[in-house]
Amino acid sequence: ELKVEQNPLFLSMQEGKNYTIYCNYSTTSDRLYWYRQDPGKSLESLFVLLSNGAVKQEGRLMASLDTKARLSTLHITAAVHDLSATYFCAVRPDSNYQLIWGAGTKLIIKP
């Protein structure tokens, strides 16, 4: 069964702290996506990771991919309140075009 597991599912943290969200997946994959979703809103693309060892950074967010371990991380540096949202990772298995999604990590950053 194809599975994408995110950890933690809920995270409450203080502004200025660092933290990492983990995304494990059970199948081989040729790409991994990270999205952000605000309550009642659609999904905003953050990163697309294509290869083993890929690292991408945008502002306070940095995503990495280890295809051998089937693990991606989303690291938050010096969190600010505006980063409060739910973060999803999604994996595209090699065999087809359907994205398999994690359950999401709800991130709350307190001032």
Place this chain on the structure above:
Amino acid sequence: DTGVSQDPRHKITKRGQNVTFRCDPISEHNRLYWYRQTLGQGPEFLTYFQNEAQLEKSRLLSDRFSAERPKGSFSTLEIQRTEQGDSAMYLCASSLFRDIRSGNTIYFGEGSWLTVV
């Protein structure tokens, strides 16, 4: 605004009625996807088009669901004989596929909320 647009944004319908959602993808995007999302869950894949061809349909999708993309541009998703379990947000997304190695970011619309009463 040149993003993915969906209509209507909200729909309340009685059980047993049919509903149709429309999606206008980003211009020139050749791939179009439909997903469904319920509260607290990640999106669930429904179906996907490349140009006008429907290339994949989720096995979870019942026969009450049908999607079309007749001219390879906008798409419609119809749900017949709606049930309360169909209540969800229906998300449309699009991307530009060039080759299997390209990143092709998938852009999502704002979603269409369906409530079946």
